[in-house]
Amino acid sequence: MLGEGILKGLAETAKNFAGSFVSEERLTTVEYPEQRLPQIENTRDFPFLVYDGEDPMAGLRCVSCQICEKECPPKCIYIVKSTDKKPDYVGKAQFYPTRFDIDISVCMSCQICVEVCPFDAIKMDTEFELSTSDRFGGLILDKHKLAKPNSYYQKIHPTEAAEVDGRLEEEKQKLEAKAKAAAEAAAAKAAADAAAKNAAVAPEGQA
Amino acid sequence: MSTSAIRSYLPPVIEVDAENELLEVAMGPHHPSTHGVFRMDVALDGERVVRLKPVFGYLHRNHEKIAEKTTYLASMPYTDRLDYFCSMTNNWAYALAVEKLAGLEVPERAEYIRVITAELTRIQNHASAIGFLMQEMGASGTPLMYAFREREKILDLFEELSGSRMMCNYMRFGGCRVDLPEGWLDRVSRLVAELPRFVDEMEALLTGNEILMARAQGVGVLKPDLAVNAGVTGVMLRATGVNYDVRKVDHYGIYDRFAFRVPLGDHGDIYDRYMLRVLEMRESIRILEQALPQIPAGPILDPKSKPRGFRPKPGEAYGRIEAPKGELGFYLISDGSGNPYRYRVRPPSLINLTILEDMCLGQNVADVVLIFGSVDIVLGEVDR
Numbered sequence: 001m002l003g004e005g006i007l008k009g010l011a012e013t014a015k016n017f018a019g020s021f022v023s024e025e026r027l028t029t030v031e032y033p034e035q036r037l038p039q040i041e042n043t044r045d046f047p048f049l050v051y052d053g054e055d056p057m058a059g060l061r062c063v064s065c066q067i068c069e070k071e072c073p074p075k076c077i078y079i080v081k082s083t084d085k086k087p088d089y090v091g092k093a094q095f096y097p098t099r100f101d102i103d104i105s106v107c108m109s110c111q112i113c114v115e116v117c118p119f120d121a122i123k124m125d126t127e128f129e130l131s132t133s134d135r136f137g138g139l140i141l142d143k144h145k146l147a148k149p150n151s152y153y154q155k156i157h158p159t160e161a162a163e164v165d166g167r168l169e170e171e172k173q174k175l176e177a178k179a180k181a182a183a184e185a186a187a188a189k190a191a192a193d194a195a196a197k198n199a200a201v202a203p204e205g206q207a
Numbered sequence: 208m209s210t211s212a213i214r215s216y217l218p219p220v221i222e223v224d225a226e227n228e229l230l231e232v233a234m235g236p237h238h239p240s241t242h243g244v245f246r247m248d249v250a251l252d253g254e255r256v257v258r259l260k261p262v263f264g265y266l267h268r269n270h271e272k273i274a275e276k277t278t279y280l281a282s283m284p285y286t287d288r289l290d291y292f293c294s295m296t297n298n299w300a301y302a303l304a305v306e307k308l309a310g311l312e313v314p315e316r317a318e319y320i321r322v323i324t325a326e327l328t329r330i331q332n333h334a335s336a337i338g339f340l341m342q343e344m345g346a347s348g349t350p351l352m353y354a355f356r357e358r359e360k361i362l363d364l365f366e367e368l369s370g371s372r373m374m375c376n377y378m379r380f381g382g383c384r385v386d387l388p389e390g391w392l393d394r395v396s397r398l399v400a401e402l403p404r405f406v407d408e409m410e411a412l413l414t415g416n417e418i419l420m421a422r423a424q425g426v427g428v429l430k431p432d433l434a435v436n437a438g439v440t441g442v443m444l445r446a447t448g449v450n451y452d453v454r455k456v457d458h459y460g461i462y463d464r465f466a467f468r469v470p471l472g473d474h475g476d477i478y479d480r481y482m483l484r485v486l487e488m489r490e491s492i493r494i495l496e497q498a499l500p501q502i503p504a505g506p507i508l509d510p511k512s513k514p515r516g517f518r519p520k521p522g523e524a525y526g527r528i529e530a531p532k533g534e535l536g537f538y539l540i541s542d543g544s545g546n547p548y549r550y551r552v553r554p555p556s557l558i559n560l561t562i563l564e565d566m567c568l569g570q571n572v573a574d575v576v577l578i579f580g581s582v583d584i585v586l587g588e589v590d591r
């Protein structure tokens with residue numbers, strides 16, 4: 001019969017229309033600013049810099065190695081490396097970025113910077129409500145705007161952050177163990193040296 | 208080749224009544240029917256199309272030249288932006304080419320993940336392609352929204368997996384970037400169990416609809432020999448009845464392990480293309496049903512693959528896959544340095560579009576929009 005196909009199709013739409021009043025799963029949209037869907041854990045949009053401790057600038061993990069600047073496909077990271085060193089979060093003297101800018105109007109959220117950073121210093125954010133009418137002030141993020149605490153990272157990407165924290169902790173312990181071993185070795189060596197010296201030059205050698 | 212043979216490949220010359228003046232219409236670059244920025248310069252004799260000149264390049268982004276200036280890895284996120292509906296398959300084609308170039312092995316688990324993501328991509332691409340086609344036919348909204356409803360579920364899964372809905376940037380040379388999040392496979396299985404119902408719904412809505420049949424059957428017919436000679440691939444080619452699916456002929460990945468059929472058309476018209484997309488969705492669901500329970504545990508990345516300082520030895524490689532739109536290939540030449548010496552994309556959308564004039568000549572101007580829609584292109588890939 002002519003028109004049968006159309007009627008069959010209309011029955012389908014009618015089913016969906018009527019169904020949306022009774023069945024939750026047929027209502028597939030939410031009214032955005034008031035209602036929000038839960039954030040998906042792996043979501044990424046723009047990068048941010050992770051810091052440990054209280055002071056954002058002192059605690060930045062970034063050591064200004066500029067690998068991310070080099071590997072970023074659209075080259076939207078700009079780093080100025082410091083000339084002096086200061087202690088990083090484990091107390092080792094490191095360079096730090098005197099300037100770290102990301103132009104998020106150019107950034108394409110590819111997260112290659114995150115992948116190549118050897119220090120787990122840069123991670124992807126999930127903040128997406130960034131629209132602004134100010135092209136330069138609002139969209140070029142400097143290191144003050146980029147710095148976010150590790151607790152924030154743990155909040156937005158719990159699984160990933162737990163893994164990173166575990167790895168960093170392990171490294172830190174290894175480093176400490178190494179430092180301790182080195183210190184002990186040095187102490188032992190010093191003691192041995194002193195003992196040898198003492199043996200050679202009798203009592204006066206003592207300080 | 209004899210002149211008559213050559214002539215058979217040229218578009219037929221439409222006889223025009225000398226009394227009539229031709230009307231030239233520029234459809235696009237901003238036309239509601241064009242998927243992006245594309246222009247068709249159409250010459251009309253009354254309602255009949257006598258000449259059609261596709262004009263593209265409005266979205267040119269210099270993809271290939273940029274790729275030759277950066278590292279291999281840095282091109283991966285740009286491939287997402289070729290056919291932005293199918294970033295997973297774009298990633299795969301590029302990764303495949305680089306793997307051939309550098310001789311990297313892909314672990315089992317990564318192969319399965321690739322098949323799963325590629326088939327999900329195919330389903331959402333075909334669903335939206337049908338939706339857009341119907342939109343152009345005047346079925347405003349409903350089929351497209353139904354398609355997008357399902358697409359949304361698939362994109363959510365992609366976001367969970369890769370962090371991004373459309374610009375996944377997920378595959379790496381020799382595997383994938385991250386392992387599957389917890390419970391992801393269960394959610395995919397649940398979705399795959401629901402998908403046949405969606406395809407049935409789509410079919411109840413459209414297949415056999417008299418308006419669709421009246422407007423699509425016998426319209427925009429493409430002949431098999433012309434399709435083969437023009438290098439047309441994908442659904443467009445198979446709708447003409449030519450049995451050519453890169454998954455079957457090239458045996459890339461692990462497609463040999465799955466039982467699935469390649470649907471073929473008969474008439475090469477718009478309706479066949481629509482029908483083929485529906486059938487391919489069903490076959491993709493079948494592949495997913497087989498792949499999901501089989502997926503093994505294990506590593507997801509070749510240990511030889513590294514993000515930085517990647518320098519394949521000099522040589523060339525061509526990696527191709529059956530992307531939802533046709534054969535997508537990447538041709539690479541390495542000179543041993545950190546960036547490819549030559550990087551070339553074989554975009555199915557562009558090559559499938561080259562026979563647009565042949566399909567449109569002699570048809571009504573209103574059908575041009577439909578024929579164009581049935582090719583299923585994305586301008587990001589056409590212009591690159």
Ligand code: SF4
Pocket residue numbers: 061062063064065066067068069079116117118119120121122
């Ligand atoms: S963010 Fe990481 S890769 Fe970039 S400069 Fe800092 S330490 Fe280096």
Ligand code: SF4
Pocket residue numbers: 046047071072073074075076077102106107108109110111112113114
């Ligand atoms: S996410 Fe990609 S584009 Fe953005 S800063 Fe990082 S590397 Fe550059």
